[in-house]
Amino acid sequence: MSAKSFIAVFREGHTICWQGGAGKEVFYIEKGHVKLTVNSKRGKQTVLAIMHRGNYFGAECMTGQAFRTATATALTRCTILVIAKKEITRALHNGHQFSDHFIGCLLGRNIRIEEDLIDQHLSSCEERLARALLLVARYDKIRKPIAVIPKITQGTLGGLIGSTRSRVCYFMNKFKKLGYIEYGERLRVHNSSLSGVLKDSIFSDLRASRAN
Numbered sequence: 144m145s146a147k148s149f150i151a152v153f154r155e156g157h158t159i160c161w162q163g164g165a166g167k168e169v170f171y172i173e174k175g176h177v178k179l180t181v182n183s184k185r186g187k188q189t190v191l192a193i194m195h196r197g198n199y200f201g202a203e204c205m206t207g208q209a210f211r212t213a214t215a216t217a218l219t220r221c222t223i224l225v226i227a228k229k230e231i232t233r234a235l236h237n238g239h240q241f242s243d244h245f246i247g248c249l250l251g252r253n254i255r256i257e258e259d260l261i262d263q264h265l266s267s268c269e270e271r272l273a274r275a276l277l278l279v280a281r282y283d284k285i286r287k288p289i290a291v292i293p294k295i296t297q298g299t300l301g302g303l304i305g306s307t308r309s310r311v312c313y314f315m316n317k318f319k320k321l322g323y324i325e326y327g328e329r330l331r332v333h334n335s336s337l338s339g340v341l342k343d344s345i346f347s348d349l350r351a352s353r354a355n
Contacts, residue, residue: 145227148224172194178192294327
């Protein structure tokens with residue numbers, strides 16, 4: 144690893160980068176979960192995404208944007224590889240393997256953003272919450288019957304799915320009573336049960352097409 148990239152460890156709740164701050168590095172999550180948020184000039188905040196191991200963020204600097212478009216906060220203790228823009232550019236030009244990996248990650252992120260937009264317009268609050276929990280549990284990548292994820296606040300989940308904290312509270316309690324999730328120091332997600340909430344949504348068709 145060159146002097147232009149380094150490993151940084153962030154405690155839970157620590158800010159990794161700020162909206163409006165200078166964007167000169169790209170971040171790669173080696174361990175932990177990161178929350179991306181955006182604040183409006185009126186002080187309103189929305190949650191863009193909850194990211195996990197294997198995700199990049201801060202890549203907007205590669206397009207020439209001088210300032211960060213979002214704030215990244217560690218939801219859990221995180222180990223982050225911080226890579227200078229110049230080093231990323233050099234690696235993209237010199238190595239096909241890294242180039243394929245990096246572009247694949249960004250394309251996957253774009254697909255996720257498109258699905259989020261579809262979700263906001265076509266899915267119910269219950270379906271949006273179920274999908275958000277499955278995504279945080281990485282059910283699309285790690286096919287385990289039960290996934291343990293950080294205990295995310297209902298306010299954060301509400302911001303992530305574009306709903307109110309009270310609605311999130313209602314459906315979280317419903318999921319708990321049905322045995323889809325379990326509360327504790329961490330949140331346990333029963334993937335196959337929670338996936339049943341999406342059986343009639345557009346995302347059941349999307350998952351089926353990807354499996355084929």
